[in-house]
Amino acid sequence: MSTTYTAADRSLSDLWDFSTTIDLLGYDFMQQALLAMVLLGLLGGLLGPLIVARQMSFAVHGASELSVTGAAAALLIGFSVNLGGVIGAVIAAAVFGFLGNKARERDSVIGVVMAFGLGIGVLFLALYGRIGTGFALLTGQVVSVGINGLVAIAITTGIVVVVLAVIYRPLLFASTDPRVAQAQGVPIRTLSVVFAIIMGLAAAQGVQIIGALLVMSLMITPGAAAARVTSNPTRTLVLSVVFAEVAAVGGLLLSLAPKLPVSVFVTIISFAIYVVCRIIGNRRVHRTR
Numbered sequence: 001m002s003t004t005y006t007a008a009d010r011s012l013s014d015l016w017d018f019s020t021t022i023d024l025l026g027y028d029f030m031q032q033a034l035l036a037m038v039l040l041g042l043l044g045g046l047l048g049p050l051i052v053a054r055q056m057s058f059a060v061h062g063a064s065e066l067s068v069t070g071a072a073a074a075l076l077i078g079f080s081v082n083l084g085g086v087i088g089a090v091i092a093a094a095v096f097g098f099l100g101n102k103a104r105e106r107d108s109v110i111g112v113v114m115a116f117g118l119g120i121g122v123l124f125l126a127l128y129g130r131i132g133t134g135f136a137l138l139t140g141q142v143v144s145v146g147i148n149g150l151v152a153i154a155i156t157t158g159i160v161v162v163v164l165a166v167i168y169r170p171l172l173f174a175s176t177d178p179r180v181a182q183a184q185g186v187p188i189r190t191l192s193v194v195f196a197i198i199m200g201l202a203a204a205q206g207v208q209i210i211g212a213l214l215v216m217s218l219m220i221t222p223g224a225a226a227a228r229v230t231s232n233p234t235r236t237l238v239l240s241v242v243f244a245e246v247a248a249v250g251g252l253l254l255s256l257a258p259k260l261p262v263s264v265f266v267t268i269i270s271f272a273i274y275v276v277c278r279i280i281g282n283r284r285v286h287r288t289r
Contacts, residue, residue: 029145029146030256032145032146032147032149032150033145033252034249034252034253035150036145036149036150036153036209037209037248037249037251037252037262038245038248038249039150039153039154039156039157039205040153040205040206040209040210040218040248041218041241041244041245041246041247041248041249042157042241042244042245043153043156043157043160043202043205043206043218043219044202044206044218044219044222044223044240044244044248045222045223045237045240045241045242045243045244045245046160046161046164046237046240046241047160047164047198047199047202047219047223048218048219048220048221048222048223048224048226048240048244049223049226049227049233049236049237049240050171050172050175050195050223051199051219051220051223052220052223052224052227053172053175053176053227054175054192054195056096056196056199057216057220058107058110058111059093059096059097059110059196059199060199060203060215060216060219060220061110061114061215061216062092062096062110062111062113062114062117063089063092063093063096063196063199063200063203063204064089064203064204064206064207064215064216065114065117065118065121066088066089066091066092066113066114066117066118066121067085067086067088067089067092067200067203067204067207068085068088068118068121068207069088069092069117069118069120069121069124070084070085070086070087070088070089070091070204071084071085071088071207072084072121072124072125072128073088073120073121073124074087075124075125075128076124076127076128081208082148082149082152082204082208085204085207085208086152086156086200086201086204086205088117088204089200089201089203089204089207090197090200090201090204091200092113092114092117092200093196093197093199093200093201093203094193094196094197094200095109095113096109096110096113096196097192097193097194097195097196097197098189098192098193098196145208145209149208149209152205152208153205153208153209156201156202156204156205159198159201160198160201160202163194163198164198167191167194167195170186170187170191171191171195172233173186174186174188174191174192199219202219203215203219206218206219210262210263210266211263214263214266214267217247217263217266217267217270217271218244218247218248218266218270221243221247221270221271221273221274222239222240222241222243222244222247222270222273223236223240224274225239225240225243225270225273225274225276225277225278226239226240226243226277228274228277228278228280228281229277229280229281229284243270243273243277246269246273247266247269247270247273248266250265250269251263251264251265251266251267251268251269252265252266254269
């Protein structure tokens with residue numbers, strides 16, 4: 001009995017050896033990965049509340065999936081996978097924003113475009129000859145982000161922050177009350193396309209880091225969680241950024257000790273935050289009745 005317990009205890013100790021985390025953080029590639037997750041968390045936190053308010057969660061999924069198509073095309077042609085992913089996501093997002101301007105049309109437009117794009121992506125991967133490469137695009141490669149990837153996400157973050165600073169107020173108005181905003185001359189369609197493009201840029205960078213399947217855990221869940229505990233736009237934005245950073249950075253740090261994929265912990269932390277916020281929100285609703 002004691003021998004079995006000792007062996008199991010040793011295995012658990014090895015699995016959660018946090019000295020490994022400290023050692024790994026001394027390497028350049030881990031510092032680059034950590035900074036990349038910080039920037040990705042900022043992107044997700046800033047865009048999340050607007051994505052939720054505009055009911056564009058499915059569009060995030062579509063843009064991230066079609067980023068894979070762009071990356072697959074880049075592999076086949078022989079140029080930057082990151083650039084290919086960005087081009088694919090931006091084109092897809094622009095189409096979503098232009099054709100799916102009305103909420104009742106959005107899901108069908110995204111579904112049609114995404115199905116076609118994924119089919120083309122599978123074709124590109126088949127022609128490239130390494131279908132397994134698609135798995136890496138779906139799950140991300142945060143520890144191999146490298147200096148070029150870090151520069152790409154830093155530039156993307158700068159672009160998104162600047163554009164949001166310019167369009168945030170009219171975009172928020174158009175997101176919360178589109179009919180009144182349109183009646184007052186707010187350029188609804190233009191804002192929709194611009195927002196879709198910067199969302200596509202962010203989604204493309206997320207695909208490179210945590211994969212197409214898990215981009216929503218940072219671009220939607222934190223914003224949805226923040227919206228459950230407050231209706232104030234500023235507080236929602238701040239909480240969304242905090243939640244996204246906790247999930248992104250915390251997920252990376254926790255993944256180092258047991259040497260598990262970072263996406264596992266990012267999604268767990270994001271979901272846990274959402275559940276807690278949902279409980280808090282429900283209690284506040286009951287108290288006001």
